[in-house]
Amino acid sequence: MSKISKFFKGGGSAASKGRGGPSPQEALARLRETEEMLSKKQEYLETRIERELAVARQHGTRNKRAALQALKRKKRYEKQLNQIDGTLSTIEFQREALENSHTNTEVLKNMGYAAQAMKKVHENMDLNKIDDLMQDITEQQDVAQEISDAISNRATFGDEFDEDELMAELEELEQEELNKGMRDVTLPSVPSTSLPSRPASTRKRAEDEDEMKKLAAWAS
Numbered sequence: 001m002s003k004i005s006k007f008f009k010g011g012g013s014a015a016s017k018g019r020g021g022p023s024p025q026e027a028l029a030r031l032r033e034t035e036e037m038l039s040k041k042q043e044y045l046e047t048r049i050e051r052e053l054a055v056a057r058q059h060g061t062r063n064k065r066a067a068l069q070a071l072k073r074k075k076r077y078e079k080q081l082n083q084i085d086g087t088l089s090t091i092e093f094q095r096e097a098l099e100n101s102h103t104n105t106e107v108l109k110n111m112g113y114a115a116q117a118m119k120k121v122h123e124n125m126d127l128n129k130i131d132d133l134m135q136d137i138t139e140q141q142d143v144a145q146e147i148s149d150a151i152s153n154r155a156t157f158g159d160e161f162d163e164d165e166l167m168a169e170l171e172e173l174e175q176e177e178l179n180k181g182m183r184d185v186t187l188p189s190v191p192s193t194s195l196p197s198r199p200a201s202t203r204k205r206a207e208d209e210d211e212m213k214k215l216a217a218w219a220s
Contacts, residue, residue, distance in 0.1 A: 024102040031095040038084050038091070045081045049074050 022030070052074035059067040 024098060024105070027098055028095060028102070031091055031098070035088060035091055035095070038088050042081060042084050042088075045077045045084070049077045049081070052077065 052070045055070035056067045056074070059070070061067075
């Protein structure tokens with residue numbers, strides 16, 4: 001038996017009732033009723049305080065005795081109101097603590113049920129069989145991957161050709177196309193008229209330059 005099961009053994013609302021104690025739900029309901037009753041008492045006292053304060057203002061200095069009596073009643077109501085505030089704080093704290101305890105108890109109880117269910121499920125499991133199953137799954141996944149790779153690869157039937165021979169043949173075809181293009185080019189015809197001769201001054205200048213070159217060569 002698990003520790004959680006031992007913790008809850010003999011527990012529950014029925015056992016609590018058997019021992020004469022209230023269940024958490026009953027206690028929470030009682031606390032909420034008490035809070036509601038005290039809240040209504042607060043509203044009543046606040047109304048009475050406002051009323052007595054109005055009476056004291058009404059009488060003022062004209063009827064000091066009545067004004068003082070009203071202020072005394074107001075003080076008593078304020079004292080009761082303060083006491084109720086403290087009581088409500090204590091009840092609220094107790095209610096929150098009880099709610100948290102009840103919640104924790106239910107959480108632990110459900111966790112205990114879940115632990116027992118998991119234990120029952122695992123009783124029918126063999127770790128060796130699980131390891132074998134996972135190994136089979138891994139092997140089948142590998143086989144499926146190999147099949148997918150084989151199907152997705154491009155078929156290469158009849159593609160065993162020499163790349164160098166193919167490139168050489170391609171270059172020959174390109175050269176043939178280039179030669180054919182050159183043959184189709186039409187060159188411009190030679191003009192029939194003779195080109196104009198250089199002016200005499202230009203010829204004289206050229207002759208002088210030649211003479212100067214010859215003299216420079218002889219001097220050197």
